Amino acid sequence: xxxxxxxxxxxxxxxxxxxxxxxxxxxxxxxxxxxxxxxxxxxxxxxxxxxxxxxxxxxxxxxxxxxxxxxxxxxxxxxxxxxxxxxxxxxxxxxxxxxxxxxxxxxxxxxxxxxxxxxxxxxxxxxxxxxxxxxxxxxxxxxxxxxxxxxxxxxxxxxxxxxxxxxxxxxxxxxxxxxxxxxxxxxxxxxxxxxxxxxxxxxxxxxxxxxxxxxxxxxxxxxxxxxxxxxxxxxxxxxxxxxxxxxxxxxxxxxxxxxxxxxxxxxxxxxxxxxxxxxxxxxxxxxxxxxxxxxxxxxxxxxxxxxxxxxxxxxxxxxxxxxxxxxxxxxxxxxxxxxxxxxxxxxxxxxxxxxxxxxxxxxxxxxxxxxxxxxxxxxxxxxxxxxxxxxxxxxxxxxxxxxxxxxxxxxxxxxxxxxxxxxxxxxxxxxxxxxxxxxxx
Amino acid sequence: xxxxxxxxxxxxxxxxxxxxxxxxxxxxxxxxxxxxxxxxxxxxxxxxxxxxxxxxxxxxxxxxxxxxxxxxxxxxxxxxxxxxxxxxxxxxxxxxxxxxxxxxxxxxxxxxxxxxxxxxxxxxxxxxxxxxxxxxxxxxxxxxxxxxxxxxxxxxxxxxxxxxxxxxxxxxxxxxxxxxxxxxxxxxxxxxxxxxxxxxxxxxxxxxxxxxxxxxxxxxxxxxxxxxxxxxxxxxxxxxxxxxxxxxxxxxxxxxxxxxxxxxxxxxxxxxxxxxxxxxxxxxxxxxxxxxxxxxxxxxxxxxxxxxxxxxxxxxxxxxxxxxxxxxxxxxxxxxxxxxxxxxxxxxxxxxxxxxxxxxxxxxxxxxxxxxxxxxxxxxxxxxxxxxxxxxxxxxxxxxxxxxxxxxxxxxxxxxxxxxxxxxxxxxxxxxxxxxxxxxx
Numbered sequence: 001x002x003x004x005x006x007x008x009x010x011x012x013x014x015x016x017x018x019x020x021x022x023x024x025x026x027x028x029x030x031x032x033x034x035x036x037x038x039x040x041x042x043x044x045x046x047x048x049x050x051x052x053x054x055x056x057x058x059x060x061x062x063x064x065x066x067x068x069x070x071x072x073x074x075x076x077x078x079x080x081x082x083x084x085x086x087x088x089x090x091x092x093x094x095x096x097x098x099x100x101x102x103x104x105x106x107x108x109x110x111x112x113x114x115x116x117x118x119x120x121x122x123x124x125x126x127x128x129x130x131x132x133x134x135x136x137x138x139x140x141x142x143x144x145x146x147x148x149x150x151x152x153x154x155x156x157x158x159x160x161x162x163x164x165x166x167x168x169x170x171x172x173x174x175x176x177x178x179x180x181x182x183x184x185x186x187x188x189x190x191x192x193x194x195x196x197x198x199x200x201x202x203x204x205x206x207x208x209x210x211x212x213x214x215x216x217x218x219x220x221x222x223x224x225x226x227x228x229x230x231x232x233x234x235x236x237x238x239x240x241x242x243x244x245x246x247x248x249x250x251x252x253x254x255x256x257x258x259x260x261x262x263x264x265x266x267x268x269x270x271x272x273x274x275x276x277x278x279x280x281x282x283x284x285x286x287x288x289x290x291x292x293x294x295x296x297x298x299x300x301x302x303x304x305x306x307x308x309x310x311x312x313x314x315x316x317x318x319x320x321x322x323x324x325x326x327x328x329x330x331x332x333x334x335x336x337x338x339x340x341x342x343x344x345x346x347x348x349x350x351x352x353x354x355x356x357x358x359x360x361x362x363x364x365x366x367x368x369x370x371x372x373x374x375x376x377x378x379x380x381x382x383x384x385x386x387x388x389x390x391x392x393x394x395x396x397x398x399x400x401x402x403x404x405x406x407x408x409x410x411x412x413x414x415x416x417x418x419x420x421x422x423x424x425x426x427x428x429x430x431x432x433x434x435x436x437x438x439x440x441x
Numbered sequence: 442x443x444x445x446x447x448x449x450x451x452x453x454x455x456x457x458x459x460x461x462x463x464x465x466x467x468x469x470x471x472x473x474x475x476x477x478x479x480x481x482x483x484x485x486x487x488x489x490x491x492x493x494x495x496x497x498x499x500x501x502x503x504x505x506x507x508x509x510x511x512x513x514x515x516x517x518x519x520x521x522x523x524x525x526x527x528x529x530x531x532x533x534x535x536x537x538x539x540x541x542x543x544x545x546x547x548x549x550x551x552x553x554x555x556x557x558x559x560x561x562x563x564x565x566x567x568x569x570x571x572x573x574x575x576x577x578x579x580x581x582x583x584x585x586x587x588x589x590x591x592x593x594x595x596x597x598x599x600x601x602x603x604x605x606x607x608x609x610x611x612x613x614x615x616x617x618x619x620x621x622x623x624x625x626x627x628x629x630x631x632x633x634x635x636x637x638x639x640x641x642x643x644x645x646x647x648x649x650x651x652x653x654x655x656x657x658x659x660x661x662x663x664x665x666x667x668x669x670x671x672x673x674x675x676x677x678x679x680x681x682x683x684x685x686x687x688x689x690x691x692x693x694x695x696x697x698x699x700x701x702x703x704x705x706x707x708x709x710x711x712x713x714x715x716x717x718x719x720x721x722x723x724x725x726x727x728x729x730x731x732x733x734x735x736x737x738x739x740x741x742x743x744x745x746x747x748x749x750x751x752x753x754x755x756x757x758x759x760x761x762x763x764x765x766x767x768x769x770x771x772x773x774x775x776x777x778x779x780x781x782x783x784x785x786x787x788x789x790x791x792x793x794x795x796x797x798x799x800x801x802x803x804x805x806x807x808x809x810x811x812x813x814x815x816x817x818x819x820x821x822x823x824x825x826x827x828x829x830x831x832x833x834x835x836x837x838x839x840x841x842x843x844x845x846x847x848x849x850x851x852x853x854x855x856x857x858x859x860x861x862x863x864x865x866x867x868x869x870x871x872x873x874x875x876x877x878x879x880x881x882x
Contacts, residue, residue, distance in 0.1 A: 022638060024638065024640060024658060025658070026657040026658050026659075030657075030778070030779075058657075147623070150623060150624075151623065151624060154620065154623065154624050155624060160620050160623070160624075161602055161619070161620070161661075178602070178619060178620075178623065179595065179601050179602070179619075182588070182591060182592065182595065182601070182619065182623070183591075183592060183595050183596060183601075197463055197465065199465060214682075215679075215682045215683070215686060216467040216471075216499075217465055217466070217467050218467075218679040220602075220661070220678070220679075237661070237678050237682070238656075238659040238661075240682075241655075241656045241678070241681075241682060241685070242656070244682070244685070244686070245656060245685070245777065248689045249773050249777065251693075252692075252693070252696070252769050252772070252773045253769065253770065253773070255693070255696075255769065256762075256765045256766045256768070256769035256770070258766045258769070258770065264779050265770065265771075265773075265774035265779045265780055266774075266779060266780060266784060266787065266788075266791075270791055270794045270795050270798070271798070273770075273791070273795050274795045274798040274799050277763075277766045277795070277799060278799055278802055280762075280766075281759065281762055281763060281766070281799055281802075281803060281831075282802065282803065282806055284758070284759070284762050285755065285759055285803055285806055285807065285810075286806070286810070288754065288755040288758050288759065289755065289810055289814075291754035291755055291758070292751045292752060292754075292755055292814060295750065295751045295754070296751060296814075299747060299751070302747055302750055303747050306740060306743055306744050306747075309736065309743055309750040309753070310733045310736045310737060310740070311733060312750070312753050312754060313729065313732035313733075313736070313753060313754070313757045313865050313866075313869065314726065314729040314730065314732055314733055316754050316757070316758070317725070317729050317732070317757070317761075317861065317862060317865055318722065318725070318726055318729065320758075320761070320861070321697075321721075321722055321725050321858050321861075322718075322722060324697045324858065325697045325699045325718045325721075325722070327697070328693050328694065328696065328697035328699070329694065329697070329699065329706065329714075330706075331693070332690050332693045332694070332706075333706035333707075336686065336690065337471070338471075338705050338706045338707060339706055339707060343707060346707065347707075350707075350711055350714070353711045354711050354714050354715045354718070357711070357712070357715040358715055358718060358719055358722055361719055361722075361723065362722060362723065362726055365723055365726055365727070366726065369726075369727070369730055373730075373733060373737075390722075417762050417765065420758070420761070420762075421758060421762075424754050424758055425754075428754065
């Protein structure tokens, strides 16, 4: 079967248009991200104006910039002018200053000031991703009046399902849902329908925390206010979902000791991919020199009983695995808000018990295996070490992310690989100390 | 400052009620999940009927069952009867059969049949989490007529923002949004507003895939149909967000070699936590016996040059880190749909280059460090090994999750720990082969 991108390779406009027809926007965006920039630009220009905008908004900022680079100035302005203000701010926020200024200069005054306002908030804040285009209704209007406001202003707004309710001083009282308005009798007043307990965040708050809050509280849109409770905008659920997915992708990268990157995996350059991993690998390599030092201390024991060397990878590997398990459980529990700093002692106590339990199980298994392979004496050393290493690794694994959180570092950064490397060195100390005791060397 | 749960410890109902007032539902649910079951039951009975239901729906199935165990039969029936059908099915799906039957028996006929229908779909399918309570509007009705349907049936429905549009044979034509209805002129017909390209899924499809599709296509609700395109229900975005969070939590657990569990981290039993990790740790320990075997093959080389043993943890650790990085990038890229099976050769080629690039960097670093610690000859062995191990580990790391996908295993399961253990053994083979070549032993 012919793939729908085949006509692109043949540069056959009619064929491409035929295939694009009726295909969902996110699939087209995904395909564009995988093409060479030249091909992507060519296909993009074939799309109709409205569809081009929808596809463009689906792209990652990096891919957006590659596309923009291939368009004429007036085409750029037309495209960017029609974007939602939050999507536009996100793209410009990641663009080089030169590109951002060129694009901003082309915008109409109103769009420029809205974008500049969003760009004034720090990177990763709610302000950068909220939409300022909301439909606010007055607290003391009737349902009929409120619905009239929705009809008048709704077409410009990003959402009309959550309507901020404001009092005389533009201060936010709460929200009313379009559902409640539509289902209520026309003469009811908004004040009787308003949810005044609706959560609200500041524009300077972290976008990820706001997105998690929306998930927990099952909100379609979240109020964004300034320090005096005046309305700034709404964070919509589609942006929140994107923020969460991005955050989880970043956490996944950090947990494996790589820096997060933006852009499509298949399209990001190999050197860039290597750069995201190089720093941590080098840091971990240098940290692992500690294991060389520890082994040097015990070099005479190694020379006496070479069999001890055979179990080094197995023991440090198991310690690393046990540490990674508890680190990743802790990182996730912190991310979804199940564990807080105050829980540290409780977490240590839990993980110590989990670790010792697992260590006992693995110790028994290790005793058996090692006895068969090299004899009882070394097997006893291996078994005792497994119990101690598992208890220690599980405790360290869960503690490090919490301590990182306390000093303001992303917990994901200090998880699996760093924990593993630390546990490696201390595990070897445990191993050879046990060996000296048991074997009397 | 007194915490709001302090009155619970004093068993002071007035104090608890005072603190609960105005507190968001998800915070109450979180606090209940952290309390002892007895305390949680006591607080729960203090909540008003509506609030109790909202809080109950926020809880995880495990916590829901603990709470139910402490309530009288009629209280259980009243509570469960008022739940949304999809939440109810989710809870009953995870409950022991005995509990599920007792609860089902207490429901009214209509609620029981709706729940039983949802329970008929496989675990993890869209059918289990969709809501059957939708407001469908006929294709040939006017906007006024459609809005009248919304007003008549909206109160019972879980969502009124996405309205499935059906033709005469109850076949789904597409969706119309409440926004479009409210903003349109009253005499326009629904057929002119319908989005007939709205994505749709089958009730038997995987819930996680459906939820990701909603995120990509920015949908508030997703159509669920049967094999003849007749309406079965809608998947709502709040359920989709929960599914994605659960899936990412499971992936995080699996990537560290632990089975996912349900329930709150601080409240799940230590033995249960240990059970989720034990199997993989044991499997990995047995797999690590391979490293012992490899070292036994080279035991004579080790006896001749004990210095070789010093670098074993550093080398296997670095290989493991490089493998984990690429495995976790691949797992994530597969999860978010950036990489498919057909990309395997391209992925291998990318990761091989990334690995060799990183290996060259680390090799230079390793050469320096090892030369300072033990001399040039062993340092050359270490450096060459680092280049080879990094290239090999990155390639294996990215390949395994894709191969797992091809044979139908969750890619997250074969990521970091399994990759690490495999790379450990092969890395040692590389190390000692290089050593024999370079040192001539």
